[in-house]
Amino acid sequence: xxxxxxxxxxxxxxxxxxxxxxxxxxxxxxxxxxxxxxxxxxxxxxxxxxxxxxxxxxxxxxxxxxxxxxxxxxxxxxxxxxxxxxxxxxxxxxxxxxxxxxxxxxxxxxxxxxxxxxxxxxxxxxxxxxxxxxxxxxxxxxxxxxxxxxxxxxxxxxxx
Numbered sequence: 001x002x003x004x005x006x007x008x009x010x011x012x013x014x015x016x017x018x019x020x021x022x023x024x025x026x027x028x029x030x031x032x033x034x035x036x037x038x039x040x041x042x043x044x045x046x047x048x049x050x051x052x053x054x055x056x057x058x059x060x061x062x063x064x065x066x067x068x069x070x071x072x073x074x075x076x077x078x079x080x081x082x083x084x085x086x087x088x089x090x091x092x093x094x095x096x097x098x099x100x101x102x103x104x105x106x107x108x109x110x111x112x113x114x115x116x117x118x119x120x121x122x123x124x125x126x127x128x129x130x131x132x133x134x135x136x137x138x139x140x141x142x143x144x145x146x147x148x149x150x151x152x153x154x155x156x157x158x159x160x
Contacts, residue, residue, distance in 0.1 A: 026134035027055020028095065034142040035112070037121040045069065045119050047110035047127070047141055048103045053095040059133045061101075062092035066127040066141070068119055069112035076108045086111075092132070105149065121145045 023030040031050040038045045045068070053059060064072045074089045084106075093108065095101050103109045119125065124140045131137070 023137055023139055025131065025137040026059070027053055027057070027097075028059060028131060028134050028137075029054060030129065030137065030139060032142065033127065033139045034144055034148075035119055035125075036144055036148050037146050038115070038119045039146065040118065042119075043113065043115050045112045045115060046075075046105070047112060048105065049110075049139075050100055050102045051095055052100040053097055056097050057133065058094055058096050059131050060092045060094045061129060062132050063130045064110065064128055066112055066125060068115055068117050068125045070114035070116065071112070072127075073111045073113060074108070075111045077106065119143055 022032060029052045031052070033047060033049040035045050035047045047066070051061065061074060063074075066072055074093055075086050076089050076093075077084055077086050079085075088111075089108075093101055101108070121143055124142050127139050127141055129137050129139060
């Protein structure tokens with residue numbers, strides 16, 4: 001019986017830490033916002049995450065902010081004649097009902113410009129996302145190593 005109690009306590013501790021960066025606002029689920037550490041002197045960084053709309057109405061990520069940068073810009077990337085182009089999306093990004101958008105390396109992302117402080121591996125930083133209908137949600141960006149790839153997706157969510 002004692003072993004069962006220890007095992008249950010261990011599983012609870014592991015599951016709560018594994019989902020420390022998942023959020024919910026209205027019908028929107030924000031999965032693991034993260035960024036990469038940047039070299040000393042860098043002035044830009046990128047943010048990544050998945051946003052799923054479990055609601056019945058579309059919503060739109062329209063803006064945001066972060067404590068580490070003066071500017072927060074939603075960017076899309078596309079290929080044009082073999083050249084990758086990056087452009088701001090001033091109108092934001094729509095998330096359709098039942099749909100998911102993913103900001104990831106080599107694709108759409110959040111560009112954080114005019115960094116005010118270094119972004120270092122293992123040192124999360126605060127941010128906020130603003131949605132057209134759901135409103136604002138405060139988030140923490142996990143910080144992975146320079147060149148890191150996306151963290152594995154979670155099936156379950158701990159919501160803030």
